[in-house]
Amino acid sequence: KNEVEQSPQNLTAQEGEFITINCSYSVGISALHWLQQHPGGGIVSLFMLSSGKKKHGRLIATINIQEKHSSLHITASHPRDSAVYICAAPVRVDSNYQLIWGAGTKLIIKP
Amino acid sequence: NAGVTQTPKFQVLKTGQSMTLQCAQDMNHNSMYWYRQDPGMGLRLIYYSASEGTTDKGEVPNGYNVSRLNKREFSLRLESAAPSQTSVYFCASVGHARFEQYFGPGTRLTVT
Numbered sequence: 001k002n003e004v005e006q007s008p009q010n011l012t013a014q015e016g017e018f019i020t021i022n023c024s025y026s027v028g029i030s031a032l033h034w035l036q037q038h039p040g041g042g043i044v045s046l047f048m049l050s051s052g053k054k055k056h057g058r059l060i061a062t063i064n065i066q067e068k069h070s071s072l073h074i075t076a077s078h079p080r081d082s083a084v085y086i087c088a089a090p091v092r093v094d095s096n097y098q099l100i101w102g103a104g105t106k107l108i109i110k111p
Numbered sequence: 112n113a114g115v116t117q118t119p120k121f122q123v124l125k126t127g128q129s130m131t132l133q134c135a136q137d138m139n140h141n142s143m144y145w146y147r148q149d150p151g152m153g154l155r156l157i158y159y160s161a162s163e164g165t166t167d168k169g170e171v172p173n174g175y176n177v178s179r180l181n182k183r184e185f186s187l188r189l190e191s192a193a194p195s196q197t198s199v200y201f202c203a204s205v206g207h208a209r210f211e212q213y214f215g216p217g218t219r220l221t222v223t
Contacts, residue, residue, distance in 0.1 A: 043201060
């Protein structure tokens, strides 16, 4: 069983739709990292959250620490949101932290 | 701030050749990481450095060496490149929140 599971693996939607990507984790400290990988390959940090909800533009991330579950929402989706979205859970290794990565959700927004 | 920079962006090597991938960050971060990403796959940790002067193996260290030259720079060396090392290599550093990683643009390496 993967320690960080994302769903769905692939998602295709029409422009304007509300998008939800889910992440469940069984490891790590009480925090979760959401990242975006563009079609060109670059990786961008979106959110690091340990409680409640964070919002940045049309992106909203929520986390339920007790249930070890997080969701990433995109409102009014646009073709430029097409990317792979990855969640990762920080785990402590000796005195440092490493990330346990989800497999990613490939999102395609059609115009 | 340039953030995390990597050089080169692209490289083609012949089997057996050596090369060093360079990574630098200007955010005063303590921890730095090297990952590889194979086509259609997730990131795998090669080596990491919790602080200047320390390095530790990650999930897939074989065939690689690293050097944490100073707080800013963390290099990855392939002593004798193999086709199995064809991949995209990402460097990352960890911010002051200790968990949030910032990534460089990647180096696309092909070994023929």
